Amino acid sequence: MTSGLPSRIIALAGGVGGAKLAQGIALAADPAALTVIVNTADDFDLYGLRICPDLDTVMYTLGGIADPVQGWGVAGDTTRTLEALAAYGEDPWFKLGDRDFATHILRTERLRAGRPLSDVMAALCGSLGIASRILPMTDDPVATIVRTPDGDLEFQEYFVGRRQQDEVTGFRFAGIREAVPAPGVLDSISDAEVIVLCPSNPFVSVGPILDVAGIREALGRAVAPIVAVSPIVGGTAIKGPAGKMLASLGHEVSALGVARLYAGLVDGFVIDRQDADLVPAIESLGMRTLVTEAIMGGPEDRARLAAETVSFALPTIAAP
């Protein structure tokens, strides 16, 4: 390890934003130093296949094959299978590429054979040459239900099908009470040197991870410092519906609004330069702050933010 960064780093992540910072950590530190604990509450079944959007986004990103523009799916992927499904009368509302389908087909086959999701993902990640560990938060099925004035919506129906247009009045994570952390999740938290909450949606990405029995408690007991990177910059979400959710649930739509959600859990909070005026209010919540460029571009930029974030968490180590 010549990076100067620790050898046991945990990232809690949802989809695109979380995957970018996780990739940054893998690039800045040793890839094998990184364990990503990934939200699975937006997993769902489509065409009889098990789709795990966040796990796949993290896997494709760490595997270096993610689409660099949209952030999810496989770079350069074609959609022949989906077009053929449409020709059979199916609604192709959720975009799945041809290479992507291979992931869903194999995962579904192996899950049906009784293998746990964590085991299935480890094999897929190994085939892609990923040295980091990607763990689902749980091997048990959990499903995010979005409460709206029009009634409950399954997450992907809200997120993709209805393009996040509905006002959100709350969430429910079906199955969360029966879910137990996947093997390695609690141990990796207690063994960690640094724990990073990625710039993912605090309600539907980081939230479900924290709600799996024992994970929030493990974070509370962890010796490692815990830092979060704000998914809100300049009063809007970098990506996705976090801003709208904050607003409709009565929170301030700002990095401060997110910091309040993480108060008592994190030791430090990373915000963008344009939010520097929020430092006093955030620090009054009992957390240190790092002000930097918090919007990530390509891999170099991700590695820069990751190195800054980890060094900020552990101020006694030198920034690389």
Place this chain on the structure above:
Amino acid sequence: MTSGLPSRIIALAGGVGGAKLAQGIALAADPAALTVIVNTADDFDLYGLRICPDLDTVMYTLGGIADPVQGWGVAGDTTRTLEALAAYGEDPWFKLGDRDFATHILRTERLRAGRPLSDVMAALCGSLGIASRILPMTDDPVATIVRTPDGDLEFQEYFVGRRQQDEVTGFRFAGIREAVPAPGVLDSISDAEVIVLCPSNPFVSVGPILDVAGIREALGRAVAPIVAVSPIVGGTAIKGPAGKMLASLGHEVSALGVARLYAGLVDGFVIDRQDADLVPAIESLGMRTLVTEAIMGGPEDRARLAAETVSFALPTIAAP
């Protein structure tokens, strides 16, 4: 109906050769006049998906989207999904195209939901605009086991995996005793005006169809004339292992060898000009003969052979 051909024609078919003649019948007569009863004994599971090679070959051929060179699969199909499966460490021994995968994915989803195969195929064929009826011989699982000196082989292992190199000492159709004909199969046979045994393998394509409980008896009771087209021309199979199977099972490798297998079942037998010398021996089995060009090229050629075959079966109607 202006073709002069009957409005209720049944074809019993396996894969490529059967699909070609079935397409010829659909082209020569009204497509809606044709019901194809298709072998399902070489169906199998791969990557957790249900693959029905003969049904799909017939469907793609009648749908006008079959690969014109290899005869199976979809014309111009790509193999991105299969390549991605290989990247995950799977053996891509059985070629499946990306559009093809859509068929297997939807079929598997619907079968798992409890829909019978015949119902699933009817919906898929309807989406492809196929006016002919394509019926699986049965909705029940049947699996061809090929007996060889090295032991029993699953059919696709023998056929694709080991490239038909093994000596064949016999067959077994697992599940055939419990299988019942799919809805419509027996009725269509009793209502038929003409019944055609396509130039498919008599052992592993037509054979299993005949072995499903009640089908051979229904053919015996049928008022329609039954004619077969020889899959052997000039002492070799047009396609596939029929010739090798005839030889290793002690039959003559010729149209006569096939005619002997169908003696007592068919009223007429269609052979190629180069086998004209076999006419007396074949007719001595109690069947009429038609000598023509029995090797099919493109759609026009298929329609020509189909029209000749149906007209030969019903000598009182004029050839078109």
